[in-house]
Amino acid sequence: MPSKRIGDVILEVKNISLSFGGVKALTDISFDVREHEVRAIIGPNGAGKSSMLNCINGVYQPQQGAVTLRGKTYRGMSPRQVAEMGVARTFQNLALFKGMSVLDNIMTGRNLRMKRGLFWQALHLGPARREETEQREVVERIIDFLEIQAWRKTPVGRLPYGLQKRVDLGRALAMEPSLLLLDEPMAGMNVEEKQDMCRFILDVNDEFGTTIVLIEHDMGVVMDISDRVVVLDYGKKIGDGAPDDVRRNEDVIRAYLGAGH
Numbered sequence: 589m590p591s592k593r594i595g596d597v598i599l600e601v602k603n604i605s606l607s608f609g610g611v612k613a614l615t616d617i618s619f620d621v622r623e624h625e626v627r628a629i630i631g632p633n634g635a636g637k638s639s640m641l642n643c644i645n646g647v648y649q650p651q652q653g654a655v656t657l658r659g660k661t662y663r664g665m666s667p668r669q670v671a672e673m674g675v676a677r678t679f680q681n682l683a684l685f686k687g688m689s690v691l692d693n694i695m696t697g698r699n700l701r702m703k704r705g706l707f708w709q710a711l712h713l714g715p716a717r718r719e720e721t722e723q724r725e726v727v728e729r730i731i732d733f734l735e736i737q738a739w740r741k742t743p744v745g746r747l748p749y750g751l752q753k754r755v756d757l758g759r760a761l762a763m764e765p766s767l768l769l770l771d772e773p774m775a776g777m778n779v780e781e782k783q784d785m786c787r788f789i790l791d792v793n794d795e796f797g798t799t800i801v802l803i804e805h806d807m808g809v810v811m812d813i814s815d816r817v818v819v820l821d822y823g824k825k826i827g828d829g830a831p832d833d834v835r836r837n838e839d840v841i842r843a844y845l846g847a848g849h
Contacts, residue, residue, distance in 0.1 A: 697762025
C-alpha cells in the first residue's frame with residue numbers, strides 16, 4: 589500500500605442505533621473516517637453494513653446517535669441534502685437507467701451541479717446550453733478515467749455486469765463528492781473485473797483525493813486496499829483498526845473468517 593497523506597477525522601458516527609419494528613439492525617455503533625483514507629466496513633450477511641451506509645447518506649434516520657460530517661451533525665436530512673454536503677453513493681443492486689447511454693447515465697450525476705432551472709434547460713438556450721457543454725466535458729473526463737470510451741453511446745442495459753458497475757461508479761464521481769460510499773462495488777465480478785475495480789478505487793482515492801467508505805465481502809480485496817477496517821456482526825461492532833489488527837482479532841475470526849483461518 590503506497591504511503592499517502594491521511595488527514596483529520598471528517599466523518600464521525602456516534603452511538604448509532606437503528607431498529608425496524610422490534611428488530612435491531614444496529615446497536616450503539618461508533619467509528620470515524622479520516623480524510624483521504626479508504627475505510628472498509630465488513631461483516632457477515634445481515635451484519636448491518638448496508639443499514640450503516642443508509643444512515644450515513646440519509647436514507648435511514650437512526651433512533652439514537654448522530655452522524656457528523658466536517659463538524660456538522662445532520663439529523664432528519666434527506667439523501668439529497670446529504671449529497672449536497674459532498675456525499676455520493678453507489679448501490680449493491682445497480683440503480684442505473686438501463687435504456688439510457690453510458691454518457692447520459694453519468695450525466696444524471698451532474699444534476700446537483702446544474703445551476704440553470706428546468707425552464708432554461710427545456711428551451712436549451714444560451715446559458716443552459718453553455719452549462720450543458722461544461723457538464724459534458726466533466727462527464728467525458730470521467731469516461732476517459734474509467735476507460736469506458738468505447739461504450740459511451742451504448743445503452744447501459746447491454747453492457748456486461750462489470751462495466752455497469754463502472755458506470756455506477758462514474759455517476760457517483762460525477763457528483764464530485766468529497767466522501768464516496770461504495771456498497772459492495774465488486775459483488776458478482778470475476779477476478780479480472782475485481783482487479784480493475786480495485787485499481788479505479790485506489791486511483792479515485794489517490795488522484796481525486798476522495799475519501800472512500802466501502803462495504804466489501806472479498807477479504808483479500810479489503811486487506812489489500814483499506815487503511816482501516818470496522819467489523820460488524822449482528823448489528824454490533826466487534827472490531828476496528830488496521831487490516832492486520834482486524835485479521836488477528838479473535839472475535840472477527842470467529843464471526844467472519846471461520847476458525848479455520
